[in-house]
Amino acid sequence: MSVYRDSVCGGLAILGGIPGWAASEFIDTASVQKDNNEAVVWKKYITPEGKSILQQLVLKRKVKMAAVKARYVFAPDGTRKIADLVKSDSKLRFFECYPESDNEVIYAYLWPQDIHTSPDRWYYLGTDNGGCNFYVDNSTVVKGTEYASVWTKRLSPKGTWTIAHYTMRRRERSYTVPIAYSLVRLGKGGYIDAESFAKAAYPILPDSLEEKLYDAIW
Structure with missing residues (x-):
């Protein structure tokens, strides 16, 4: 999986897809907020059925981990079906940005000097x-x-x-x-x-x- 940084339309950078998985994935480059220790960004999945899933991610640079802060699911017609929001940062559940995962690709997009993905x-x-x-x-x-x-x-x-x-x-x-x-x-x-x-x-x-x-x- 790779980020095509020059394939940006309307602020969405194409992530591609996890090998063997059918969903297409994007990040909203306009939403990126980051410093030397942490970043916040919106990610979007589009399933083959046309369903969209929006996730707001928090990424920790030093430990290479990510957590979902907010999640919204939309039907193909745009109707919002599910909304989840973690109200306190202390309740965020962080998981590894493991090799070849979408979160690792986002991490590499944010801090390319910190990771080897070839x-x-x-x-x-x-x-x-x-x-x-x-x-x-x-x-x-x-x-x-x-x-x-x-x-x-x-x-x-x-x-x-x-x-x-x-x-x-x-x-x-x-x-x-x-x-x-x-x-x-x-x-x-x-x-x-x-x-x-x-x-x-x-x-x-x-x-x-x-x-x-x-x-x-x-």
Whole structure:
């Protein structure tokens, strides 16, 4: 997914779409308010059925996270169906701007010097028993002597995917998956599901893809 910065009509910059998902996406460039730490911007989805969804986002620069402050849903005829508004900033729920997400694209549009989004970010590690290719996002590796975190992608032969955040423990040779986002279905009717496995620690088995990930980090 990419921002076409010169494809701006009426203040809307085309984001394109999440790979495998049918909705078109835009940001209202005229609505951008930002400083060195935070930004606020309106985002718009248009579904294949003609429904429009407007979201006001708050993005945090340092932690690369975003929250929805307001949300409005309109029928194809323009009738407003749903309106949601978070009245207090203390109640905003922030989520990661994970790789290839629409929020990451918006983040890159706002602070392009802070993020690497080119295709070569993904390094191929191998293929699992289900035929899914497994990649690591080299640009997201954060590591110390004992712990590391990194984003990975598992791409199925059908085109669906899972992008997961791994936390690796060097001494214990184990890992957890605090959050994973999955495209459940391609095209119309497709949606992205989020799951957390933060409390489950898994051993790094010999000859596994996780072992290849471990070896690539240390």
